[in-house]
Amino acid sequence: MNRFGRITHTAPIVHLIALIVLAALLMAGLAGTEFALSRYLANAIGQLAAFAVLAISLDLIWGYLGILSLGHGLFFALGGYLMAMYLLKHSFEITGTVPDFLQFMGWKEFPFYWDGFEFFPYALAAAVVITTLISGLFGYVSFRSRVGGVYFAIITQALVYVAMLLMFRNDTGFGGNNGMTGFTVLFGWPMGTSGMITALAVASLLVLAGVLAGCNWLVRSRFGALMLATRDDETRLRTMGYETLRLKLIVWCLSALIAMLAGMLYVPQVGIINPRVLSPELSLEIAVWVAIGGRGHLVGAVIGALLVNAVKFWLSFAAPEIWPFILSGLIVLVVLVFPNGLMDLAKFKLVRPMGAKRLAADMGEARP
Amino acid sequence: MNLTRLTVVVAGLLAALLAAPTARAQGLDRAGLIANLCGNAGAMGEAAAVLTGLAMSGDAADRAFAVPLARAVIDRKLACDDAGAVLTESGLDAVTRAPRAAAGEPRTPVLSLKNRATYEQVDAALALRAAPEAAQRAAALKTLERRPALIPEGLLDAAAASEPDAGLKADIETLAQTAALTAADPAARIRALARIADNPSRRALTQVSALTADPAYAASPEFRAAVDEATARIGRGIAVGDVLATAYNGLSFASILFMAAIGLAIIFGLMGVINLAQGELIMIGAYVTWLVQQGLRVVAPSLLDWYLVLAIPIAFVVTAAIGIALEASLLRHLYKRPLMSLLATWAVSLFLMNLVRVVFGTQNLQFETPFYVTGGVPVIGDFIFTWNRMFAIAFAVVTLALTWGLVRRTPFGLNIRAVTQNRDMAACIGIPTRRVDMMAFGLGSGLAGLAGLALSPIYSVNPQMGQNFIIDAFMVVVLGGVGTIAGTVVAALGIGQINVLIEPLWGAVAAKVIVLLMIIAFLQWRPEGLFAVKGRRK
Numbered sequence: 001m002n003r004f005g006r007i008t009h010t011a012p013i014v015h016l017i018a019l020i021v022l023a024a025l026l027m028a029g030l031a032g033t034e035f036a037l038s039r040y041l042a043n044a045i046g047q048l049a050a051f052a053v054l055a056i057s058l059d060l061i062w063g064y065l066g067i068l069s070l071g072h073g074l075f076f077a078l079g080g081y082l083m084a085m086y087l088l089k090h091s092f093e094i095t096g097t098v099p100d101f102l103q104f105m106g107w108k109e110f111p112f113y114w115d116g117f118e119f120f121p122y123a124l125a126a127a128v129v130i131t132t133l134i135s136g137l138f139g140y141v142s143f144r145s146r147v148g149g150v151y152f153a154i155i156t157q158a159l160v161y162v163a164m165l166l167m168f169r170n171d172t173g174f175g176g177n178n179g180m181t182g183f184t185v186l187f188g189w190p191m192g193t194s195g196m197i198t199a200l201a202v203a204s205l206l207v208l209a210g211v212l213a214g215c216n217w218l219v220r221s222r223f224g225a226l227m228l229a230t231r232d233d234e235t236r237l238r239t240m241g242y243e244t245l246r247l248k249l250i251v252w253c254l255s256a257l258i259a260m261l262a263g264m265l266y267v268p269q270v271g272i273i274n275p276r277v278l279s280p281e282l283s284l285e286i287a288v289w290v291a292i293g294g295r296g297h298l299v300g301a302v303i304g305a306l307l308v309n310a311v312k313f314w315l316s317f318a319a320p321e322i323w324p325f326i327l328s329g330l331i332v333l334v335v336l337v338f339p340n341g342l343m344d345l346a347k348f349k350l351v352r353p354m355g356a357k358r359l360a361a362d363m364g365e366a367r368p
Numbered sequence: 369m370n371l372t373r374l375t376v377v378v379a380g381l382l383a384a385l386l387a388a389p390t391a392r393a394q395g396l397d398r399a400g401l402i403a404n405l406c407g408n409a410g411a412m413g414e415a416a417a418v419l420t421g422l423a424m425s426g427d428a429a430d431r432a433f434a435v436p437l438a439r440a441v442i443d444r445k446l447a448c449d450d451a452g453a454v455l456t457e458s459g460l461d462a463v464t465r466a467p468r469a470a471a472g473e474p475r476t477p478v479l480s481l482k483n484r485a486t487y488e489q490v491d492a493a494l495a496l497r498a499a500p501e502a503a504q505r506a507a508a509l510k511t512l513e514r515r516p517a518l519i520p521e522g523l524l525d526a527a528a529a530s531e532p533d534a535g536l537k538a539d540i541e542t543l544a545q546t547a548a549l550t551a552a553d554p555a556a557r558i559r560a561l562a563r564i565a566d567n568p569s570r571r572a573l574t575q576v577s578a579l580t581a582d583p584a585y586a587a588s589p590e591f592r593a594a595v596d597e598a599t600a601r602i603g604r605g606i607a608v609g610d611v612l613a614t615a616y617n618g619l620s621f622a623s624i625l626f627m628a629a630i631g632l633a634i635i636f637g638l639m640g641v642i643n644l645a646q647g648e649l650i651m652i653g654a655y656v657t658w659l660v661q662q663g664l665r666v667v668a669p670s671l672l673d674w675y676l677v678l679a680i681p682i683a684f685v686v687t688a689a690i691g692i693a694l695e696a697s698l699l700r701h702l703y704k705r706p707l708m709s710l711l712a713t714w715a716v717s718l719f720l721m722n723l724v725r726v727v728f729g730t731q732n733l734q735f736e737t738p739f740y741v742t743g744g745v746p747v748i749g750d751f752i753f754t755w756n757r758m759f760a761i762a763f764a765v766v767t768l769a770l771t772w773g774l775v776r777r778t779p780f781g782l783n784i785r786a787v788t789q790n791r792d793m794a795a796c797i798g799i800p801t802r803r804v805d806m807m808a809f810g811l812g813s814g815l816a817g818l819a820g821l822a823l824s825p826i827y828s829v830n831p832q833m834g835q836n837f838i839i840d841a842f843m844v845v846v847l848g849g850v851g852t853i854a855g856t857v858v859a860a861l862g863i864g865q866i867n868v869l870i871e872p873l874w875g876a877v878a879a880k881v882i883v884l885l886m887i888i889a890f891l892q893w894r895p896e897g898l899f900a901v902k903g904r905r906k
Contacts, residue, residue: 068707141888145895150642150706154842155888161839162884165877280839284714291711324722331715335708336701 012299013216017209020049024205031198039197043269044313046201048306049208050266055289055305056211056298057258062287063296064219065251066231067148071156073283074163075256078131079263080273081167081174085114086123087183087191087268093118094185101175111173120187127260135256136249143248157280164278179274186268197269204265208302211258215298218254227251288327292334294343303342396422396430399452402462405441406448409480412441416486423493424523431498437462438491442484447474489515493523496540502533509539519547545575554584558594565598568605570750576602609751614868620757620826622864623764627819628837629844630771630856631812637788637850638808641699641709645717646841647834648724649690649813653683653820654829655724658733673738676759676821683821684814690720691813695806703805717834725831733829741825756825763822767815772853774811784808788850840867840880847887849897858898 027037027045037045054076061067088099089110102110116122138159142152170176183191190196218224229237230244238244267273276282285308293304308330315323338344396418404415422434436455440446445457447470453462454470461468479487488511495508512519524544531537548560561579564572576598584591632646643649660679664672671678694716702709737756744754775781783804786794795801819837820829827833844863848855863883870879 062707068710070710138888141892145892147891147895150636150640150710151846151891153707153710154642154839155846155891158839158843158884158887162877162880165880169875169877280835281718284711287711291708321722321726324718328715328719328722331711332698335712335715336698339705339708 013212016299016302017212017216020205020209020212024202024209027198027205028202031195037198039194042194042197042201046197046204046269047266048309048313049201049204050262050269051289051309052208052302052305053204053211053265054259054262054286055293055301056208056215057255057262058286059290059293059295059298059301060215060219060258061251061255062290063294063301064224064227064231065248067248067252068153068287069156069255070153070280070283070287071158071160072255072259072286073278073280074156074160075131075135075259076263076266076282076286077163077167077273077275077277078134079127079260080267080277081180081263082117082123082127082130083264083267084175084180084183084273085117086120087186088180089114089118090120090186091182091184094188097182097184099175099180100182101170101178101180104176104178105170113173124264127264128257131256131260132253135253139249139252140245143245143252157283160278160283161280164275164280167275167278175274177275179272179276181272181274183268183271191268191271200265200269204269207261207265211261212298212302215258219298223247285327288331288334290341292330292341294341296340297343300341300343307342396426396433398433398463401434401437402453405437405446405462406453406475406477409483412477412479412483413486416483416490419490420493420520420523423490423497424520424526428498431494433465435494435498438487438494441477441479442487442491444476444478447476449474485515489519493520496523496527497530502536505531505533506536506539509536509543513543519543542571545572549575549579554588554591557584558591561594561598565601565605568602568609568748569746570606573599573602573606605748606750609748612748613751614872615865616751616753616757618865618868619861620760621868622860623760624819624823624826624837625840625844625864626764626857626860627767627815627822628841629848629860630767630853631815631819632841633845633848633850633852633856634771634775634784634815635809635812636845637852638784639699639703639805640706641702641713642706642842642845643809643812644710644713644838645694645720646812646816647836647838648717648720649687649816649834650820650823650837651724651829651831651834652690652720653687653817654824654833655728655733655820656683656686656817657821657824658735658829661736672736673740675736676738676741676825679821680818683817687817687820688810688814691816692806692810694813695809699809700802700805721831721834728831730831735824735829737825759825760822763818767818768853768857771815775853780804780807840883843883843887845897847890847897849894852897855898 023045027042030037054072057075058069058072061069091097092099092110102108117126142148142155147155166172167174168177174180185191186196219227226237226242226247229242230247234244263277289305289308290301291304292308293302294300308327311326312323315326334341401415401418404411404418407415416438419434419438422431426434436458437446440455440457440462443457445455446462447454447456449471451461451471454460454468454474455462456470459467459469492508492511496505496512499505499508512524524540524547528537528540528544531540545560545564548563549557561576564576576595579585579595582591585595586592628646628650631649632643635641635643657676657679660682661672661675664675664678694713698712698716699709702712741756741759744752744758746752773781775784783794783799786797786799787801787804791801794804823837827836840863844856844859847863848857848859866883866886867876867879870882874882
């Protein structure tokens with residue numbers, strides 16, 4: 001660590017990015033040959049990559065800024081819903097498939113706010129603008145009145161909960177409790193084919209690598225140093241004349257946008273989006289991935305998301321009812337024994353030292 | 369002298385009162401009545417009038433005497449002879465009710481077409497007043513309903529007054545209103561309108577507003593005025609009732625919110641920890657209540673009705689013990705890391721919810737409803753003062769009083785307040801802060817258990833129930849401010865009322881959205897909540 005408390009060893013994250021890119025290239029190269037991954041495995045890898053992007057988004061504000069959001073599912077769902085709107089409208093334009101929810105509500109045509117969603121650039125722009133607006137507005141009013149710590153966490157939780165209740169309504173024109181499903185075409189290509197599944201997984205891996213590289217650059221920059229300073233002693237930084245409101249707002253909006261991106265990658269791969277994505281449990285789980293992987297380490301967030309979700313994928317077949325018990329056990333273990341998650345294993349020499357000395361246990365968490 | 373006079377007057381009045389029933393009993397000429405029943409159509413009409421009078425105002429003995437008569441005439445089971453008449457079915461003399469056979473050549477009186485309807489009506493009226501079984505009285509009421517215009521005024525009111533069965537009583541009152549409104553006499557109808565307007569309800573409004581189509585509405589200005597007046601009064605009554613009902617529901621919701629939030633607020637103020645498992649502690653409180661009920665069913669079925677009361681200490685102790693164990697094993701290590709304590713308490717919440725799901729299943733639990741939380745008192749309009757909600761409200765008030773007393777008036781409360789205000793200074797003067805933390809966590813958890821008990825008569829109880837209250841409870845804590853009882857009370861009342869107020873207008877979801885937006889806006893103005901202790905911003 002240097003004097004900013006930043007990790008100066010560059011090796012692990014570079015290795016990880018290289019590994020991800022390599023995996024993506026391999027998957028792309030082997031597609032169609034006999035060495036290609038099964039459809040299920042390719043799909044799982046793509047979903048895991050989307051979750052890893054989501055974990056990075058939370059790590060950016062929690063690990064590097066000390067702000068815990070228990071409502072990041074909101075931005076994930078925003079990306080997911082707007083992507084689903086594009087997919088449905090696009091599928092409708094090409095194949096004429098009328099979405100289930102329109103038939104269910106007995107509506108003859110799409111509501112007016114669906115106009116234009118058949119163009120992907122428009123959908124992407126809408127997603128960026130709406131996410132920035134919502135996160136910016138909420139962040140501004142919260143940070144301006146210096147709501148932080150536990151207060152901020154439970155207000156974000158209430159936000160995602162309220163959004164879930166809203167989306168469960170059937171009359172909003174967003175699919176109601178059944179959500180949106182039945183996507184058939186993406187960018188003019190039919191969905192559900194091996195080629196499409198591989199392409200989506202490769203794209204997710206590449207986005208993950210890109211986000212990882214970008215965030216790595218950000219947290220190592222001068223701006224990143226200010227983020228850590230804000231996390232560790234905001235009052236001192238303000239006293240020295242730095243405006244932390246703008247800084248926090250920028251990182252918060254950036255984090256929301258990354259979460260939105262994860263949602264846009266996620267939805268075409270699972271083929272459905274419904275309000276359960278907005279449940280407070282999912283948002284809490286994101287925090288658990290980050291905590292298990294290690295807050296304040298981009299590598300940790302990725303590994304945490306991959307590990308927890310891989311176990312969850314596997315258990316959802318083997319023994320779905322014991323998963324909550326395992327998850328709660330893992331959390332207690334991490335919270336009590338490994339405050340920095342897997343990064344603490346480094347001190348037992350169980351894994352190669354990743355350059356992280358154990359951070360102070362109370363890192364960035366002032367009492368409210 | 370004046371005194372003597374007064375005494376005489378009072379004595380006279382008393383004598384008159386005492387004599388009245390006897391006089392009336394003597395007034396009924398039983399033999400004459402039977403003679404009329406055996407007489408011609410005119411005499412039978414007179415007899416019917418006498419019987420109707422008995423149904424309305426006669427004394428019980430006379431009514432019991434009269435009950436079989438109308439039926440006997442209708443069924444032609446009355447044999448008239450020279451000595452009077454015999455009820456052939458039972459073989460009793462109609463007047464004396466002594467067993468005897470009809471003498472000579474008995475004659476059975478035949479009802480004219482007009483009288484037959486009257487007698488059916490009279491028989492039903494008598495049965496309504498005097499039949500021993502509720503089912504018989506209900507059948508009689510059905511008969512009366514067929515010709516509401518023929519029901520003598522006052523009969524139904526008298527019947528309603530003496531009716532022990534609540535459901536039947538309500539039916540009688542409804543019919544009384546309908547009957548009075550369709551009466552032939554316009555004055556009676558106007559009186560009936562005034563009476564209906566005294567008890568406003570949506571049903572009364574439909575009844576009265578239907579009268580605008582009545583020919584009398586156009587013809588008689590008095591009647592029209594009475595109808596308009598009654599409509600207006602009922603409308604006002606309904607509006608008042610709706611307001612009261614909303615306030616009452618809001619109050620009961622606020623009570624539950626308060627019970628859920630007060631524990632959270634104490635713990636948050638003391639340790640800066642938000643207990644995400646509070647919802648599950650509420651759920652466990654409800655499950656303990658259910659277990660107490662099941663236990664009583666086996667051990668002491670006679671006490672089953674009192675399970676809600678008996679469960680109070682048990683629910684408190686069980687959830688408080690869970691809370692203390694939680695604090696000692698987990699949260700003790702996390703005081704410097706409040707965000708991690710959020711995750712840890714969420715893990716506990718997940719664990720408890722799934723444990724209960726595995727052990728008890730996911731279905732809603734079935735609760736007995738003891739008599740003290742059954743039914744309610746209709747007040748005005750559609751507002752019914754229901755006892756189950758009153759139970760929650762009273763429970764919350766008692767809890768508030770006890771918690772307040774505990775925090776403000778006991779050494780333990782003094783310690784809690786000292787540690788809340790300044791932990792280090794409290795430790796310096798010898799307050800065992802760790803023990804205070806543990807006990808306070810137990811207190812907060814126990815209060816959650818009591819919340820679970822209080823809401824079990826109103827809401828459904830299942831493993832997920834905690835999730836429905838927890839986010840509202842957090843909002844109460846955020847709005848009320850850290851660790852103040854007054855803030856929690858005001859915030860719970862506010863959020864409860866606003867929720868219930870908006871719900872009928874735009875739905876439950878809109879209510880939640882608006883409440884959240886209002887809280888976020890409010891935090892702009894007072895970031896530390898309503899009743900934050902003044903001081904340096906931390």
